[in-house]
Amino acid sequence: MSAADTKQKLAGAEKREFTHSSHEGGDLVDPNGPNKVHIDENDIPTYMGMSGNKLGVMITVAASMGFCLFGYDQGVMSGLISAPQFFRVFPACDPARQGAYKGTLLCDASRRASQAGLCRLTRPVLSAASVLQAFYVAIYEVGCLAGAVFALMFGDRLGRRKMMFSGAIILVIGVIIQITAFSGSWAGGQFIIGRIVTGLGTGFETSTIPTWHAECAKAHSRGFAVFIEAAMISTGTMIAYWIDFGFSYLDNSASWRVPIALQCIFAVALVALLLFLPESPRWLVSKGHYAEAQKVIAALEPAPYNDATVVLQLKVINDSLEGQTRQRKRDLITNGPTQHARRMLLGASSQFFQQVGGCNAVIYFSTPIFEEYLGLGRKLSLILGSVLATVYALSACISFPLVDKAGRRKLFFIGTWGQALSMFLIMGCLIPGKDSNAVNGAVVGIFLYLTFFGFTWLELPWLYPAEINPLKTRTTANAVSTINNWLFNFTVVMFTPPFLASTSVGCFAFFGAVNLCFLPVIYFFYPETAGRSLEEIDIIFARGYVEKVSYVKMAKIMPRLSGAEIEGEWRRLGLSDEERPSAGDGAEGFNSVPGTVSVLRVLVRGNVRNIEIALIVLPPRWTGAPAGGAAAMKRTRGKNDRESRLARVPAPKIALAILLAIYSDIFFEFLYTNKDARMHYSIGVQSFIALEIGAPLTEPREEEASDSLPVIYFFYPETAGRSLEEIDIIFARGYVEKVSYVKMAKIMPLLSGAEIEGEWRRHLQLAHLPDTAGWMLQTRTIGTPCAGI
Incomplete structure (x- = not known):
């Protein structure tokens, strides 16, 4: 196009x-x-009768339903895979019937005694039954992997909502296949097929929901909203554990069929919401x-x-x-200013680290670990597993206030250290020869591990890929990340039971060592994304590439950008189809009034908002503005319209505006980091000012206001870096709070779009921001900073 x-x-x-x-x-x-x-252009559109924060909350609820469903299915098999009621329908999964215990052939009486907590089972060895149990659990990940691959191939064609809708329907079909498996030679095969189909639907959901949610959330709340969504994984797992425990008292197949069937409730709720959400x-x-x-x-x-x-x-x-429409498919694995390959690898690596850190070894097999490796009874193991899942869900809530305040990198570091130390604690307590208190220490280690995982690595790998990947490749790259997740999820779940049976100490030592390996990768390669709009993250990578600066360092030193600044940076860095700023943009016309358009082209690209601030503080008699104020502005979207209208602005006004912009250190230092380019434009603009500053003003000079220093010191508030609405708020707050306007301009921090709107409502009693009054509206094309979506 x-x-x-x-x-x-x-x-x-x-x-x-x-x-x-x-x-x-x-x-x-x-x-x-x-x-x-x-649609009346003066009305606020609604979905489900909601808009703004209420609509954002409803989108978060829908996304949370999808991940609660995922967490439920992730945890439900933990309490079922070793249940006697499950073994009656699937006897091949029962180790007792194979006599596959080290040195012991278990009889039914001794098994019942163990289940009642009266004796301890001898530690199992690798057997066909233990491998088959792992396969029944892990085959679900194969379906998830297939769903992620489908999302990779067709996700962008179908759209976010259709993918999520389809995933929920497929998941319900998979559940029906599972719960209708009855005793017989085909029961196991039917159950496995049902697990694969359920996983296929989950793969659709987990590949699409983070992207949809991140693209609908505002920059300042995106991390918080997506963390809530991901934290619902732990909530779903907790619900599954307690339902498993409750239905364990039934002595028939309903004890495992009903818990599996209940996940349909989440799928139906998700479908109902998606019908009405954008x-x-x-x-x-x-x-x-x-x-x-x-x-x-x-x-x-x-x-x-x-x-x-x-x-x-x-x-x-x-x-x-x-700016990315001309990207070819192979560009997903190439670099350049957009850094597609690097960003895809960063997102995929976070999913890889989450899995090989050992999370699903604990989540899927906590009940068997308590029962078979720590010697606890069946009922006590189920209770501990349920309490563990509750602690897991509560720990996820800790991340809510931390996600944007602490940032992604700090949470990555805290979680990695905590997980490593917890795994080493479990390892130490399982070393042979320890007293009975070592069992308590191992239980504490398991609880600590899921606590650290719950408020860090649970949510971050779902949020980070959705943020770090550019728009053009976001769906594809997210699908690659999710494929990575399911591939290693399957691997970990499959090898954990044999690994534990072979050497439980070595298994936990391995996971602890792997967690330590994550630290240098996070430190050197993971840039901070908290509080950034998705477009700002694109600019971080483009500037890092162009200026040969580490992306981690660039994320630290680059200030927050307004909507106008984002647009200017995109053009400057060659990320859009617009012409890049070059030496020829202004050279042709710096020394003539018609050349004003060339100067303005540079200014519009770099910092329109600051030029508007410069213009708004100039008295109308200096600028030739209409005495009666601005007529109603017809907003323009085209660059040519903007330039032609700005070209009609009198030259003296432009000269003074540019002079004020330079004086405030707004333009050159921040827009042009290259010294030669900065010098070129600086000399050109200074020449233009020197020529134009002497042009006659629209009013006699004797009518100009006094420039005396005391007047400036006491009555001229600083406006540099402020949006037009923030300047209004400075005066409104100064009036209400009885504070000098100069002081208020100093102490009031820069405001986001949402904060500006809140201040307007609080001080000026308006439902939403009006158009800025005055003659400036005739040339205004950009207002408040873009906070991102």
Whole structure:
């Protein structure tokens, strides 16, 4: 798609008439169809009657349902795989019937005594039954792997919602196949097929939900929201453990059929929510559904359909996608400014580390470990497993306030150290010759391990790939990460029972050592993404590549960017289809009034917002602005329209604005890190100012305000780096709180888009941000900073 075609489509988004399918989240259909409706551009769009934070919460609930379902299925087999009721239908999984215990052929009486907690089983050796138990559990991961591969191939074609919807339906079919397996030669095969089909549906969900959720969440809340979603894995596991324990008192096949069947509740709830929730705005833009994407963005903000912030976010998303439209499939494994291969490997490595760190060795087999390797009774093992799952779920809640405050890297480090030390504690307590208190120490080690895992490595590997990968390859790269997860999940679950039977001490020592190997990789290669919009993360990698700086270091030193700054950086770094800034952009016209457009081209690319701030503080009589203020602004989306309108601004105003921007150290130091480029533009702009500063003003100079220092010191608040709305808030807060406006400008921190809106409501009693008043609206194209979606 050419840039001209894209702009034409963006312009077409101004048309307000489009239609719905049978639900509010449907794709656009024939505009002349029977469901044609009219959207008032002054109204805030809604889904399920909700917008803004309420809609964000509902999206989080839907995403949480998907991962609660995943956690439930992950934990449900732990209490069932060694249950006598399960063995009656699947006798090949019963080690007692094979006599496969070291030095002992267990009879039914001794087995019942062990299950009652009256005696301790002799430690098992590797047997066909133990391997088959592992296979019944692990084959689910094969289905998940197949689902992730399908998402890799077809996820972008179908879209986020259709993939999640399909995954939930497939999962229900798999559950039905499992619970209808009865005694007979085909029972085991039917159960295995059901596990594979269930895994296929789960693979669809886990490959798609993190991407959908991250693309619908705002930058400042994305980590928190996605952590809640991932923490629901532990909640699902906890529910499964307690249900297993409760149904263990039944002495028939319902004790395992009902727990497996109950996961359908989560799948049905997910389907019901998806019918009415929106598609990812980034996916909609990638498929050309600009009107629907603008509607989703407006609902998430919340803001009117045609609000400047909504239009800006739509443009930022489109620019970020447009810059990668020419990427070929092989670019997924190549580098360059976008660093696709590196970012894909970073995301995939986090999933790899999660699995080989030993999490599923504990989650899937905690009950058998308590029962068979620590010598605890069947009922006590089930209770301990349920309590362990509860602690696991509670520990996941610790991550909620930490995810954005502490950052991703710190949580990675804390979790890795904690997991390693816990594994070594378990190892030490299982060394032969220890007294009975060593069993208690091993139980404590298992609890500590899942506590550290619950608030760090449980959530981070689902959040990090969704953040770290660029938009164009995000679905594909996330699917690769998830494939990695399921591949090593299957490997760990398959080899854990034989490894434990061979050497339980060596098994936990291995997992402890592997965790220590993660530390240098995290330290040197994992950049911090907390608080960054998805577009800022693209810029971190592009700048690191261009400036030959470590990406970890670049994430530390690069300040937060506004929407205008993001757009300027994208163009400067060659990440969009727009022309890059070059020496020729301004050289042709620095010394003539028509050349103002060339100067403005550079300024618009770099820092439109700061130029607007510079202009807004100039008295109208200096600039030739209309005396009656601005007429209603018709927002423009095209670069050519913006430049032609800015070109009509009187030259003296532009000269003074540029001078003020330089004086405030806004423009050159931050936009151009290359010294030669900075010097070139600096000399050119200074020459332009020298020529234009002497041009006659629109009013006689004797009417200018005094420039005396006391007036400036006491009455001129600093506006550099502030959005226009923040300047309004400075004056409103100064008035309300009886504080000098100069002091208020110093003490008030920079505000995000959401904080600005909150301040407006608190101090100015407005439902949402109005258009900035004054003559500036005639040239304004960008307002509040883009906080990301």
